[in-house]
Amino acid sequence: xxxxxxxxxxxxxxxxxxxxxxxxxxxxxxxxxxxxxxxxxxxxxxxxxxxxxxxxxxxxxxxxxxxxxxxxxxxxxxxxxxxxxxxxxxxxxxxxxxxxxxxxxxxxxxxxxxxxxxxxxxxxxxxxxxxxxxxxxxxxxxxxxxxxxxxxxxxxxxxxxxxxxxxxxxxxxxxxxxxxxxxxxxxxxxxxxxxxxxxxxxxxxxxxxxxxxxx
Amino acid sequence: xxxxxxxxxxxxxxxxxxxxxxxxxxxxxxxxxxxxxxxxxxxxxxxxxxxxxxxxxxxxxxxxxxxxxxxxxxxxxxxxxxxxxxxxxxxxxxxxxxxxxxxxxxxxxxxxxxxxxxxxxxxxxxxxxxxxxxxxxxxxxxxxxxxxxxxxxxxxxxxxxxxxxxxxxxxxxxxxxxxxxxxxxxxxxxxxxxxxxxxxxxxxxxxxxxxxxxx
Numbered sequence: 001x002x003x004x005x006x007x008x009x010x011x012x013x014x015x016x017x018x019x020x021x022x023x024x025x026x027x028x029x030x031x032x033x034x035x036x037x038x039x040x041x042x043x044x045x046x047x048x049x050x051x052x053x054x055x056x057x058x059x060x061x062x063x064x065x066x067x068x069x070x071x072x073x074x075x076x077x078x079x080x081x082x083x084x085x086x087x088x089x090x091x092x093x094x095x096x097x098x099x100x101x102x103x104x105x106x107x108x109x110x111x112x113x114x115x116x117x118x119x120x121x122x123x124x125x126x127x128x129x130x131x132x133x134x135x136x137x138x139x140x141x142x143x144x145x146x147x148x149x150x151x152x153x154x155x156x157x158x159x160x161x162x163x164x165x166x167x168x169x170x171x172x173x174x175x176x177x178x179x180x181x182x183x184x185x186x187x188x189x190x191x192x193x194x195x196x197x198x199x200x201x202x203x204x205x206x207x208x209x210x211x212x213x214x215x
Numbered sequence: 216x217x218x219x220x221x222x223x224x225x226x227x228x229x230x231x232x233x234x235x236x237x238x239x240x241x242x243x244x245x246x247x248x249x250x251x252x253x254x255x256x257x258x259x260x261x262x263x264x265x266x267x268x269x270x271x272x273x274x275x276x277x278x279x280x281x282x283x284x285x286x287x288x289x290x291x292x293x294x295x296x297x298x299x300x301x302x303x304x305x306x307x308x309x310x311x312x313x314x315x316x317x318x319x320x321x322x323x324x325x326x327x328x329x330x331x332x333x334x335x336x337x338x339x340x341x342x343x344x345x346x347x348x349x350x351x352x353x354x355x356x357x358x359x360x361x362x363x364x365x366x367x368x369x370x371x372x373x374x375x376x377x378x379x380x381x382x383x384x385x386x387x388x389x390x391x392x393x394x395x396x397x398x399x400x401x402x403x404x405x406x407x408x409x410x411x412x413x414x415x416x417x418x419x420x421x422x423x424x425x426x427x428x429x430x
Contacts, residue, residue, distance in 0.1 A: 014421040018413045019398055022373070044398050081417050082424030096345075100315035106396065110413050111420035130311075150423065158237070175423050177416070181321065183234055183259050191426070193419040197410060198233045198325050201392070202296050204408040205326035206229040208365065208390045209297030211406070 009080070013054045017077050018110075019044050020055070024074050036067035086113040090149050090173075092164045093156035094119040094127075094134045097179050101153060103130035112151055112177075116143070137164075144171035151175045158182035224295070228269045232292050233325075234259050235269070239289050251282035301328040305364050305388075307379045308371035309334040309342075309349045312394050316368060318345035327366055327392075331358070352379075359386035366390045373397035 023043045024035065037055065041048040055062065058076035062068045078084040086108050091098055094117045101107065102117055119125060120137040127134050135143070143149070152168035154161055154176060161180035168176060175191035178184055181198040238258045239250065252270065256263040270277065273291035277283045293299040301323050306313055309332045316322065317332055334340060335352040342349050350358070358364070367383035369376055369391060376395035383391060390406035393399055396413040 009421055009425065011418055014418045015414045017421070018396065018411075018417045022397055045400075080421060080424065082420040082427075087420065087423060096315040096318035100311040103311035104412070106413070107416070110416040111424075112416060151419070174426070175419050177419055181233065182237055185260075191419060191422045193415055193422075195410075195412060195415040196233075197319070198321070199230045200408055200410040201322070201325040201327060202233045203226055203229045204366070204390050204392055204406060205297040205302065206224060206232070206295060207406045207408075208302060209295065209326075210224065211389065212297075 009057045013057055014081070016044075016046070016050075016054050017058075017081055020051070021074065021077050021081075021083075024070060024077075027070070031070055033070055034066045034068065035070045035073060037062060039067075082111045083109065086111050087151045087175075088113050088115045088147065088149055089151035089153055089177075090115065090140065090144055090168070091117045091132075091153040091155060092119070092137065092140065092168070093117075093154065093179075094121075094124045094129055095155060095157075098153075098155035099129050101155065101179075102132045112153075114153065115147070115149070137167075141167060141171045144168065144173060149173060151177065154178045154180055154184075156180055224272045228272055229296070231259075231261070231265075231269050232273075232296055235266070236289065236292050236296075236298075239285060239292075242285070246285055248285055249281045249283065250285045250288060252277060254282075297326045298324065301326050302366045302390075303328050303330045303362065303364055304366035304368055304392075305330065305355060305359055305383070306332045306347075306368040306370060307334070307352065307355065307383070308332075308369065308395075309336075309339045309344055310370060310372075313368075313370035314344050316370065316394075317347045327368075329368065330362070330364070352382075356382060356386045359383065359388060364388060366392065369393045369395055369399075371395055 020040050023040055037048045037051040041051045058080045060073060060076040089112050091114050102114060114132060117132050117134045118137045118140045119134050124134050125136045152173040154164055156164050158180045161182050162184055165176055165184050169186055169190055176186060178194045181196050186192045235255050238255055252263045252266040256266045273295045275288060275291040304327050306316060306329050317329060332347050332349045333352045333355045334349050339349050340351045367388040369379055371379050373395045376397050377399055380391055380399050384401055384405055391401060393409045396411050401407045
């Protein structure tokens, strides 16, 4: 039990790790060999204690005074995020958002490599978007299982998102990245991460509304 | 002080409100006049106590046994999120992600209306993407101030995101929706909401990596 517990990295920590990586990678050619928690904290306006706790999850121990070896820390964060490698992914729904993700040049450096897109629209099937083939949705199940695809990206309208998710899960997908503005049900062992923009906009417009009421 | 405090809705609450709205709106034609916290909780796999607390922030009080008036609750959530109206927004960076947002039909129902896009690429300036004009970045400051634009959407590469943000803030923008994979600095009074996909993927790939190590 103890061992399992240490594996679970809190969500806010995972969300902060890319920020550390960006700061470390962009320290420039004059990058020092050592980096302190206080430096990262200052750059990202975070509490140094928080930074130290987050970095502990990478399994790397900082040394008092000198801090972390910069290269070691970069590798440790990448390994923790799985960004030293990538998982092949299928994307379902070749609409505007789907096309943007197919053309997103950095997804690979964030651990995900989209190998094919799927759609049920006959006008889209057979086309190529940003170099990626759009295949018929009916081919998804067979291909996902055969190619051992572990990540499914859902960019279909809300009304069909659950059906697409069920199909992906049945085909062996272990993680769903959802862009549809709806709640999805997945089995407990399947990872579900929502990138639903309505949730993000809810925070922005909700705060803006509160400010206006206050003015 | 007390009054100010009640205005601040926690981020997780704001993020859950769209989920309630979706459930309420899709209850179908047989939608009952009353809805209970337990119903919403069950649909979204949440704790009913959590749902009740969240809904308190809308200023609406549920009645014991009967719960909330469904229509009233929908309106109260929309008003809390500012989704009963919309704010005009400028988008900067007409790349893949920018184009996807320009073509996103639901942003208006999420309280944001993109009125124009800006880019510094001469090949993009003057074009129209999903019915929205792409204007020269040099025109942004003047136009944002004159049109009282309050929301800025940043879909430029990380390297120029801070400069674009500074320009938007100088031009009177009160809220920044950032898609660039980088940390941005804004004055305290400016709302900054990150929709940076690398943070979302960090959670997905980080958890997938943890599962694999465990297998």
